[in-house]
Amino acid sequence: MWIARAKRMLELQTIRRRCWKSPCYVFSFLSYSDNPHKKTPLQETRMRDRFNLYAKGGDGGNGSTSFRRSRHDRRGKPDGGNGGRGGDVILECSPAVWDFSGLQNHVNAGRGGHGTSKNKIGTRGEDKVVQVPIGTVIHLKEGEIPSMVEHRSSTDLDPWELPGSLTTDQSEVDLQSSLNSNMAEKVKLFHAAGQLSSCTEITTEQYSLKNEITTDQSEGMKQENVPQPETLEEIRYNVAELTEEGQRMIVAYGGEGGLGNVCYPNVLVKPKATNSEVHRDNALEDETSNNRSSLRTGLPGSEAVLVLELKSIADVGLVGMPNAGKSTLLGAMSRAKPAIGYYAFTTLRPNLGNLNFDDLSITVADIPGLIKGAHRNRGLGHAFLRHIERTKVLAYVVDLAAALDGRKGIPPWEQLKDLVLELEHHQEGLSNRPSLVVANKIDETGAEEVFQELEKRVRAVPIYPVCAVLEEGISELKAGLKMLVDGDGISDSLSLENISVD
Numbered sequence: 030m031w032i033a034r035a036k037r038m039l040e041l042q043t044i045r046r047r048c049w050k051s052p053c054y055v056f057s058f059l060s061y062s063d064n065p066h067k068k069t070p071l072q073e074t075r076m077r078d079r080f081n082l083y084a085k086g087g088d089g090g091n092g093s094t095s096f097r098r099s100r101h102d103r104r105g106k107p108d109g110g111n112g113g114r115g116g117d118v119i120l121e122c123s124p125a126v127w128d129f130s131g132l133q134n135h136v137n138a139g140r141g142g143h144g145t146s147k148n149k150i151g152t153r154g155e156d157k158v159v160q161v162p163i164g165t166v167i168h169l170k171e172g173e174i175p176s177m178v179e180h181r182s183s184t185d186l187d188p189w190e191l192p193g194s195l196t197t198d199q200s201e202v203d204l205q206s207s208l209n210s211n212m213a214e215k216v217k218l219f220h221a222a223g224q225l226s227s228c229t230e231i232t233t234e235q236y237s238l239k240n241e242i243t244t245d246q247s248e249g250m251k252q253e254n255v256p257q258p259e260t261l262e263e264i265r266y267n268v269a270e271l272t273e274e275g276q277r278m279i280v281a282y283g284g285e286g287g288l289g290n291v292c293y294p295n296v297l298v299k300p301k302a303t304n305s306e307v308h309r310d311n312a313l314e315d316e317t318s319n320n321r322s323s324l325r326t327g328l329p330g331s332e333a334v335l336v337l338e339l340k341s342i343a344d345v346g347l348v349g350m351p352n353a354g355k356s357t358l359l360g361a362m363s364r365a366k367p368a369i370g371y372y373a374f375t376t377l378r379p380n381l382g383n384l385n386f387d388d389l390s391i392t393v394a395d396i397p398g399l400i401k402g403a404h405r406n407r408g409l410g411h412a413f414l415r416h417i418e419r420t421k422v423l424a425y426v427v428d429l430a431a432a433l434d435g436r437k438g439i440p441p442w443e444q445l446k447d448l449v450l451e452l453e454h455h456q457e458g459l460s461n462r463p464s465l466v467v468a469n470k471i472d473e474t475g476a477e478e479v480f481q482e483l484e485k486r487v488r489a490v491p492i493y494p495v496c497a498v499l500e501e502g503i504s505e506l507k508a509g510l511k512m513l514v515d516g517d518g519i520s521d522s523l524s525l526e527n528i529s530v531d
C-alpha cells in the first residue's frame with residue numbers, strides 16, 4: 030500500500046512540473062499585461078484613499094417567554110430573560126494600516142443572543158472593529174453621526190465634488206434630521222423605561238412609546254414604498270476624523286435586546302388556561318399578544334453609509350517629479366527609511382518622517398512623484414495630491430542634474446512650473462501656502478551653474494542647495510522648514526508669475 034501511495038505522489042509531482050512548463054501556462058504569463066481587464070503590477074500597488082463603507086450594527090436578541098412551574102404553582106411564574114444587545118461597528122485608528130485596500134465594503138456586527146429561561150439575559154453581540162489608517166476623515170451619507178468624536182476637523186476643507194452635494198435644500202435637511210432625532214429619542218426613552226422598570230412590570234408609557242415607534246417605523250416604510258419624485262442625496266462632510274493611534278469611533282450601533290416575559294408579568298397569563306379564562310375578551314387578547322410579541326423582538330441595529338477619505342497629516346509636504354530625490358531627502362532629514370531607487374516611481378505611497386527640534390516636532394510627508402498631466406491621472410495620478418491638502422508648508426524638490434549632460438529630464442524651473450500647475454489643476458489655491466525650493470543633487474558636475482540660473486529665474490521663495498545622499502545642506506534646510514512651520518519665515522507661496530521659463 031505504501032509503495033502504491035509513493036508512486037501516486039511521484040506521478041502527481043511530474044504532472045505539476047509539466048503544467049508549469051506547458052505553453053498555456055507560459056502564454057498566460059506573457060499575456061498578463063496585454064489583458065485590459067487584468068491589473069498591472071503598478072495598478073495593484075496603488076493605494077485606496079477613498080472608500081465607501083456600509084456599516085450595520087448587530088440586531089438585538091429576542092426576549093424569551095418562559096414559565097417556571099413547580100408542584101405548588103402549576104400556572105408558573107414568568108422567567109424569560111431579555112435578549113442581548115447587538116454589537117457595534119467600530120473604526121479604529123491604526124498605524125499598521127496604510128490605506129483602505131484591505132477593507133470590506135459591507136461590515137456587519139454580531140447579533141445579540143436571545144434571552145433564555147431562568148431569567149438569563151442573551152449574550153451581547155460581537156463588535157466588529159475595522160482598522161483604518163491615521164488621518165481618516167469620515168463623511169456621512171446616511172445614519173447617525175459617529176460617537177466618541179474627540180477630534181473634529183479644525184481645517185476648513187472644501188467638500189469634494191460629488192454630484193448634487195451642494196444643492197440640497199437646507200430646510201429639507203433640517204426637517205429630516207429633526208425627524209430622525211425624534212425617532213432616536215423615542216427609542217432611547219423606551220429602553221430607558223425598560224431598564225428603570227428593572228424587569229418588574231411594563232409600564233403604560235412603555236407600551237405607548239413602543240406603539241409610537243412601530244407606527245412611526247411602519248409609516249416610514251409606507252412612505253418609502255411610495256415612489257418619490259427625486260431623492261436628494263445628503264452628504265454630511267467631515268463629521269469626524271481619526272487622527273491618533275488607538276482612537277476608536279462607533280459608526281453603527283447595536284440594537285437593544287427584546288424584553289423577556291419576566292418584564293411584563295401582567296400580560297403573560299396564558300399558557301394552560303383554566304375554564305374561567307376561556308371567556309376572556311378576544312379583541313383585548315389579540316392586542317395584548319401583539320404588544321407582547323413586539324416587545325419581545327430585539328431592535329434592529331443602526332445602519333450607516335460612510336465615505337472614508339484618507340488625508341495624510343503632515344506639516345510639510347515634499348512635492349517633486351519622480352527621481353528628484355524626495356525619499357533620499359526624507360531619509361537624510363529624519364529617521365524614516367523610505368524605499369529609494371534610481372528608477373521613477375519608487376515611492377508608491379506617502380512616507381512620513383519626523384524632524385525633531387528642542388521645542389518642536391515637524392512631520393514631513395514624502396508624496397509619490399508627480400508628472401505633467403498627473404491631474405489627468407497620469408503616472409500615479411492625482412490619487413496622492415489630496416495628501417498635500419492638509420500640509421502647512423510645501424517643499425518643492427527639484428533635480429538640478431535632470432537636464433545635464435544630454436539627459437532627457439527637464440530643467441528645474443520647468444519642473445517647478447509643472448508642479449505648480451498640477452497642484453492648481455487638482456484644487457485651485459492648493460499651491461497657495463508658504464513654500465521653499467530644495468535644489469537637490471548639487472554634487473553633480475555642472476549643478477552649481479544650474480543652481481545659479483535657478484536663483485535668477487525663481488523669486489519670492491527661498492532656495493536651498495542640497496545634496497541629499499551626502500546629507501549636505503540638510504541642517505540649513507531643516508532650520509528653514511522650522512521657520513516656515515512656526516510662521517516666522519518670510520516666504521510667499523510659489524506662483525507661476527514668480528517663475529521665468531523660456
Ligand SMILES: Nc1nc2c(ncn2[C@@H]2O[C@H](COP(=O)(O)OP(=O)(O)OP(=O)(O)O)[C@@H](O)[C@H]2O)c(=O)[nH]1
Pocket residue numbers: 349350351352353354355356357358368369370371372373374375376377396397398399469470471472473495496497498499
Ligand atoms: N547624485 C545624487 N543623487 C541623488 C541625490 N539624492 C538622491 N539621489 C538619487 O536619485 C535617485 C532617486 O532618488 P529617490 O529618493 O528615490 O527619488 P524620489 O523623488 O523619491 O523618486 P520617486 O520615488 O520616483 O518619487 C536615487 O538613485 C538616489 O540615489 C543627490 O543628492 N545626489
